[in-house]
Amino acid sequence: MPGPGKWGNPTIPKDGWICGGIRDLAPDDGTPFEEYHAVCEMCERKRIRYQHLMRHPEWPENVGAGSVCAGKMENNKAAAKHREREARNRFERRRRWPSLVAWKKSDKGNHYISRDGIHILLYRKKNRQWGIRVSCEYTGDEKWGKKQFSTLKQAKLSSFVAHEYARDQLGWGIRVC
Ligand SMILES: [Zn+2]
Incomplete structure (x- = not known):
């Protein structure tokens, strides 16, 4: 059959x-x-x-x-x-990433979090959209994301992937599939 x-x-x-x-x-x-x-x-x-x-x-x-x-x-x-x-x-x-208590807000209104040696910064561009900067606390490497987001939550969700990617580059990542 x-x-x-x-x-x-x-x-x-x-x-x-x-x-x-x-x-x-x-x-x-x-x-x-x-x-x-x-x-x-x-x-x-x-x-x-x-x-x-x-x-x-x-x-x-x-x-x-x-x-x-x-x-x-x-x-x-x-x-x-x-x-x-x-x-x-x-x-x-x-x-869960966007609501982690580890997120902090700077006086300038930027939002940031540090995890696994990776520092994520979400900042407001001149056009009011959110941008992402990822930097490595050990090497000092930094990368400015090309995408922009209209809400903080979207920027945070996207920064989860950016964080994982940066962490994987350091060789600590777990590939899902
Ligand atoms: Zn099936």
Whole structure:
């Protein structure tokens, strides 16, 4: 009996896939699952929040799968489960990041935080948009982000990624997927 969705398609590879990353489909504004979820593109049944972007050398496009199908596609259910757990933790940390008590506000109205030797500074540009500066407390390296944000919260959420990236450059990072 052929499986559901693409599992029943004789031309698509059924194993040998690798995961190129996980996406959390939940928006930051608390939209309920019913409104944002996707359907696993492999079984075309399971409703999912976390999408594993699976790729295969013999298939032209990425397949966004749930963890169960991803595990079958890569012949390693435990790896897919573990990956999703790590990703969830990371997404949760990102969600909590803007409200950490470690954030401080300077007299000039800048907001800043120091974590893992990385200093993040959020400052107001002349056009009232928020910009991000990332600096390393050990090397003194600093980087001014090109993006700008209309709200402090958006800038803070984005600085989570900037912080992780800078930390990974230092070699302390944990890659999720
Ligand atoms: Zn599926």
